[in-house]
Amino acid sequence: MLAMIAATAFRDTFAADNDPRDMADYLARAFGPELQRAELADPAVTVLLAERDGEVAGYAMLVEGTAAPCVPSANPLEIARLYSAKASIGSGVGAALLRRCLDEAAARGRDSLWLGVWERNRRAIAFYERWGFTDVGSQPFTLGRDVQTDRVMMRRLTEAPR
Numbered sequence: 001m002l003a004m005i006a007a008t009a010f011r012d013t014f015a016a017d018n019d020p021r022d023m024a025d026y027l028a029r030a031f032g033p034e035l036q037r038a039e040l041a042d043p044a045v046t047v048l049l050a051e052r053d054g055e056v057a058g059y060a061m062l063v064e065g066t067a068a069p070c071v072p073s074a075n076p077l078e079i080a081r082l083y084s085a086k087a088s089i090g091s092g093v094g095a096a097l098l099r100r101c102l103d104e105a106a107a108r109g110r111d112s113l114w115l116g117v118w119e120r121n122r123r124a125i126a127f128y129e130r131w132g133f134t135d136v137g138s139q140p141f142t143l144g145r146d147v148q149t150d151r152v153m154m155r156r157l158t159e160a161p162r
Contacts, residue, residue, distance in 0.1 A: 002040065002047060005056050007031035009083035014143075017120060022144025048100050050084075050093045058084035058093040060101055064108075068152045070137025073112040076154065077105040082115070098131055106157050113157070116141060116150035128153050 007027050015023050039045050044065055050058040061081040067073065079101050084093040105113050116139055117124045133153040141150045 001056065002049075002059065003031050003033045003036040005059060005085070006036060006081070006083070009058070009085060012086045013083065013121070014118070018143055019146065022146045025144035026142075045080075046104065048097060048104075050088075050097050052088060052091070052093065056085065057088040057091070058082075058097055060097040062101060062104060067114055068116065068137065068139050070139070070152050071112070071114045071154050072136060073114065073154060073156070075110050076112045076114045077101075077108060077110040079113055079115040094127060095131075102155075102157065111157060112154055114152060114154040116152055119149045119151050125151065125153070128155075131155065 007030075010031065011023065011027065039061070040047060044063055046062040048060040048062070049056055050060075059081070060079060060083075063078045063080040065078065067076045067078065079098075082094065082097055082101070084091070084097075101113060113133075114136075115128070115133070117128060118141065119125075119138070133155040135151050136154045137152045139150050139152055141148045
């Protein structure tokens with residue numbers, strides 16, 4: 001189920017703005033039952049699912065580990081993925097997932113959350129800015145053969161959303 005939701009959400013979000021061959025390559029390397037099974041089994045990974053009317057409406061993936069070098073934080077937690085299903089965009093699912101990510105980071109004693117977001121995904125950047133995330137740098141993201149730029153955003157847990 002997670003593999004299907006993850007691949008569909010990624011494709012729905014980015015396919016229109018990327019070469020179909022690059023998209024197919026990335027989808028094959030990043031999503032599939034065995035890949036998501038391994039993520040779920042990894043103790044450094046936490047997957048959160050959002051449901052609406054008995055259907056999965058989105059998900060978030062938190063990853064413990066090394067932060068991007070530009071993240072000025074002593075003890076951050078990464079939001080590696082946060083997606084709403086296409087039909088749920090604008091319905092509050094993303095906000096509910098992000099609130100849960102903030103709560104989880106605080107419960108783990110983390111001082112901040114960080115994430116990478118494609119520099120051309122203005123809607124997502126605006127969403128994170130509304131939640132108090134600020135741009136702290138960039139990192140490469142490879143989609144097939146296309147090396148793109150992700151903006152790295154961070155929010156200290158003591159900051160209130162705007």
